[in-house]
Amino acid sequence: MMTQDELKRAVAQAAIAYIPVGSMVGVGTGSTANFFIDELAKIKNKIQGAVASSEVSAKRLQEHGIEVMSLNEAGNLPVYVDGADEITRHLHMIKGGGGALTREKIVAAASAKFICLCDASKLVDVLGTFPLPIEVLPMARSYVARQMVALGGQPKLREGFITDNGNIILDVLGLQILNPVELETKLNNIAGVVTNGLFAQRGADVLLLGTKDGVKILTP
Numbered sequence: 001m002m003t004q005d006e007l008k009r010a011v012a013q014a015a016i017a018y019i020p021v022g023s024m025v026g027v028g029t030g031s032t033a034n035f036f037i038d039e040l041a042k043i044k045n046k047i048q049g050a051v052a053s054s055e056v057s058a059k060r061l062q063e064h065g066i067e068v069m070s071l072n073e074a075g076n077l078p079v080y081v082d083g084a085d086e087i088t089r090h091l092h093m094i095k096g097g098g099g100a101l102t103r104e105k106i107v108a109a110a111s112a113k114f115i116c117l118c119d120a121s122k123l124v125d126v127l128g129t130f131p132l133p134i135e136v137l138p139m140a141r142s143y144v145a146r147q148m149v150a151l152g153g154q155p156k157l158r159e160g161f162i163t164d165n166g167n168i169i170l171d172v173l174g175l176q177i178l179n180p181v182e183l184e185t186k187l188n189n190i191a192g193v194v195t196n197g198l199f200a201q202r203g204a205d206v207l208l209l210g211t212k213d214g215v216k217i218l219t220p
Contacts, residue, residue, distance in 0.1 A: 007119035007210030012036040028082020029054040029100035054100035080111035091204040096133030096197030116204035131171035133197040140192020
């Protein structure tokens with residue numbers, strides 16, 4: 001039986017096939033993205049460099065000798081590779097467990113193709129068992145929390161955590177997310193919300209799912 005780390009490594013290796021030679025690569029954040037960075041290092045001479053969705057990922061890329069550029073310098077990207085905290089068969093996701101959701105969403109939006117890497121435990125029928133992260137301007141914390149309660153959620157401040165953008169995160173439990181595209185828009189329209197961890201308007205284009213029977217490829 002493969003361990004969770006072995007499954008993550010297997011999908012990270014499979015993702016390399018989606019990287020065009022000579023390209024800038026968008027790179028996500030988190031434990032699965034770390035495995036991908038380690039695999040990317042093996043072909044670093046075949047790529048131009050990377051755009052990282054967090055300071056942590058940027059540091060890991062640089063330690064491997066991969067050039068890191070800002071998205072402003074790089075422009076549009078051919079591919080973005082990242083994990084997810086939950087994903088449905090429609091390839092709608094909850095992301096942001098690592099707190100990098102805003103930058104992840106921006107780099108994903110600027111990429112032609114989003115390759116999501118997950119182990120089978122992350123595949124769900126309905127999003128919302130994993131608490132939905134929402135990045136919030138500090139002054140709006142209690143206001144946004146009240147709005148979450150009104151929507152039936154239970155918001156909890158992520159203690160001792162500040163995002164790379166200098167904001168706070170509210171993790172919202174108890175939302176049964178039956179229409180993720182609609183909810184994503186609704187939450188982003190709340191004053192003080194920077195963005196939320198629903199990746200549904202821009203979902204993944206390909207899911208590489210690590211299972212006990214090997215890597216399965218799912219498309220929406």
